[in-house]
Amino acid sequence: MPLIDKRIVKHVALLSRLELNDRELELYSSQLASIIGYISKLNEIDTTNVPPTSHAASNLKNVFRKDVLRQSLDIKDVLSNAPARYDNFFKVPQVIEGK
Amino acid sequence: MREDENRYETVIGLEVHLQLKANTKAFCGCSTLFGQKPNSQTCPVCLGFPGSLPVLNEEAFYSAVKVALALNCKIQDLIKFDRKNYYYPDLPKNFQISQYDMPLSYDGAIYITSGPEKGRKKIRIKRVHLEEDAGKLLHPEGANYSLVDYNRAGIPLLEIVTEPDINSPQEAYDYLTRLKAILEYLKVSDCDMEKGSLRCDANISIRVAGTDKLGTKVELKNMNTFKGVRLALEYEAKRQIALVEEGEKITQETRLWDAEKSLTTPMRTKEEAMDYRYFPEPDLVPFQVDKAVIEKIRRELPELPEAKAKRFSSEYGLSEYDANVITGQLEMADYFEECAKIYQNRKTIANWLMGDITAYLNAENLTIKQIGLSPSDLVGLFNMIDEGTISGKMAKEVLIEAMKKGIKPAEIVERRGLSQISDTAALERVVDAVLARNEKSVDDYRKGKKNALTYLIGQVMKDTNGTANPALVNVILKRRLGD
Structure with a gap:
């Protein structure tokens, strides 16, 4: 059971590209600690012989679709929610690998 | 190092x-x-x-x-x-x-x-x-x-x-x-x-x-x-x-x-x-x-490169190396096999594919399917060499042109008049003319200078713009020189 502290919240925030100030770090650390604490009640149950549940529909298997084309969205619609665009591209803050 | x-x-x-x-x-x-x-x-x-x-x-x-x-x-x-x-x-x-x-x-x-x-x-x-x-x-x-x-x-x-x-x-x-x-x-x-x-x-x-x-x-x-x-x-x-x-x-x-x-x-x-x-x-x-x-998919897998190389060795007598090279690309392997169906000398097919043809494909960044040379066109070229219609050296030139322009080799030979002269009577006339103007060489040859013959063959080839069948020229010359 990992302890939720500011260090972990900071790490998760970084992975999620969230910028948190000190007050928020403090607040979320204590909130998350209490949420995880509550959920950890589940650990009291012995699950040694219970396989992990990864899907709610446990009997369902092999749901496929045929390799058939469907209409894509109109580019206008695709880009309508984009904060920034350039021609038909999404425009994002510069990311250059390895430079 | x-x-x-x-x-x-x-x-x-x-x-x-x-x-x-x-x-x-x-x-x-x-x-x-x-x-x-x-x-x-x-x-x-x-x-x-x-x-x-x-x-x-x-x-x-x-x-x-x-x-x-x-x-x-x-x-x-x-x-x-x-x-x-x-x-x-x-x-x-x-x-x-x-x-x-x-x-x-x-x-x-x-x-x-x-x-x-x-x-x-x-x-x-x-x-x-x-x-x-x-x-x-x-x-x-x-x-x-x-x-x-x-x-x-x-x-x-x-x-x-x-x-x-x-x-x-x-x-x-x-x-x-x-x-x-x-x-x-x-x-x-x-x-x-x-x-x-x-x-x-x-x-x-x-x-x-x-x-x-x-x-x-x-x-x-x-x-x-x-x-x-x-x-x-x-x-x-x-x-x-x-x-x-x-x-x-x-x-x-x-x-x-x-x-x-x-x-x-x-x-x-x-x-x-x-x-x-x-x-x-x-x-x-x-x-x-x-x-x-799973077993059905496994059974239906195509013959894979290693198995194909093995089969090419046993079925067509290719060396392990040649078989590996030829089967390295499916298109090349298929092409080889198409040729092999209609031409018996498999080593010849392999040599041409791995040599001049591969060199050309690599240089032009093309695959064998992208050039307009069908397996039967290539075999046609081999047949022209075998029949003495063209020399091996000429065949290479014809091949390059055929690959470049997508024209059938036979057509190139025809159009450029590259057919070797294998007509004995025609060659005899050329040989006689050459002998008549090269009395010294004829003399040298009769005195035992055997390399004079090479010179005379060269003269015949020159007169025929390289289209004379060299083997036939050799025979005619020797006959005329009394050998």
Whole structure:
């Protein structure tokens, strides 16, 4: 059971590209600690012989679709929610690998 | 090369990403066509809109099973997809649907031959799993922004990972060549590195030869050709050996191959280690392939390169080397076989295919199917040589022109009047004329200077613009000179 502290919240925030100030770090650390604490009640149950549940529909298997084309969205619609665009591209803050 | 380099052994593992050929993406019905208008092949699923649900492409799934079986892998009893979480603009959902602990298949192997003296070597395949490709990022020169095209996002992608069984850059090259041949035979992908449908990353470390413990590994990226992979590995092995020799430590890192400068440079890494927080993809149910279906797919696999090479050796009498080269590409193998059906001297077919034809194809970056020379055209050329209509030397010229212009060899010979003069009476007239104006040479020959004959043959060839059948000229000359 990992302890939720500011260090972990900071790490998760970084992975999620969230910028948190000190007050928020403090607040979320204590909130998350209490949420995880509550959920950890589940650990009291012995699950040694219970396989992990990864899907709610446990009997369902092999749901496929045929390799058939469907209409894509109109580019206008695709880009309508984009904060920034350039021609038909999404425009994002510069990311250059390895430079 | 340093004396000390031989003390070290290189340990390499390769990771290949392969776009599977399918009409639609892995989890939605958008087209996978290459080179279309940016973001024109996207939908709520591959753009990761809230509430959209992925459904697996059956075709892509069974292509993946086919590859796994061709690489001698075991198919997982229960196949599960997982989310690999990371934030990067090429990933619209902020996670990639991939596979973690229950991948499609595992424990396979293929065999490579690194030159006749080395024999056959087994390269184990750790796993083959199915995932989705990410979008494409563009970095315009001088701009302070990047551009994203999500047409590629969601294209079915296979990841093929080897065990660290590869011990030299050349073996890595041979493995890739063999793997690509198998994939081409299966017809599951374009395997086009230029279009990015086949990509390769490498892990490399060094250790003192004969020891077991693996050294610190470095990941290499950004190689765009198989030759690039080999060069990058050669460079990196040397760099690591030099470091160890200087008593320095190797840093575990990702390095990028710079093809222009021929060196690797460290990729800027975030201080914190990558943490992908894999968890099961709840929107995709598990998959299971019936044992009977697996066996059916296995039975229906096409004849693969190694088996075909063996058959070419036994059926057509090709040497092991020739058979391996010819079967290295399916198109070439098929072409050979078409020729072999209608022409008995198989060694001749192999020699021409591996020699002048391959040289031309490589120089022009073409495949045998792209040139307008059919197997029967090529065999027609062989027949013209066999019948003495043209010389071997002329045949080469005719072949090049035929490949360049897509004209039948017979037509070129006809049009350019290249047919050898094999008409005895016609040649006798030329020979007589030559003898009449070269009395000295005739004299020399009769006095025992046998090389005077060569000169006389040369004169006949000159008079006929090289079209005389040299063997026939020889016979006529000797007869006239009283031999």
